[in-house]
Amino acid sequence: MTDGRKAYRGLSAAGFNHSVVNxxxxxxxxxxxxxxxxxxxxxxxxxxxxxxxxxxxxxxxTVEYLTExxxxxxxxxxxxxxxxxxxAVATREGAELxxxxxxxxx
Numbered sequence: 001m002t003d004g005r006k007a008y009r010g011l012s013a014a015g016f017n018h019s020v021v022n023x024x025x026x027x028x029x030x031x032x033x034x035x036x037x038x039x040x041x042x043x044x045x046x047x048x049x050x051x052x053x054x055x056x057x058x059x060x061x062t063v064e065y066l067t068e069x070x071x072x073x074x075x076x077x078x079x080x081x082x083x084x085x086x087x088a089v090a091t092r093e094g095a096e097l098x099x100x101x102x103x104x105x106x
Contacts, residue, residue: 001018001019001020001021001035001036001037001040002018002019002020002021002037003020003021003022003023004020004021004022004023004024008020019032019035020035021035021036023037043073046073047066050065050069050072051065051069
């Protein structure tokens with residue numbers, strides 16, 4: 001679902017399931033309430049807020065900020081346990097690599 005911007009007009013022809021909401025008339029299709037852009041508009045708002053609170057330098061670290069934002073969204077409510085899990089996996093893999101090197105050198 002998109003607004004009526006010209007750049008999106010070829011999506012249906014390219015095989016995408018594409019619906020359009022004309023924002024000059026409404027924000028939700030009056031004939032189908034599932035056709036709207038509220039979800040993506042909300043995500044953009046959250047992303048802008050996140051970048052503003054992080055004091056993002058727009059020319060540096062953009063990928064890192066976006067990666068962190070996506071990680072936080074995917075693991076919403078479980079960020080801390082997930083980070084601990086990733087550390088545990090990385091530490092375990094690191095320990096296994098170190099042991100393999102020691103065994104190889106022995």
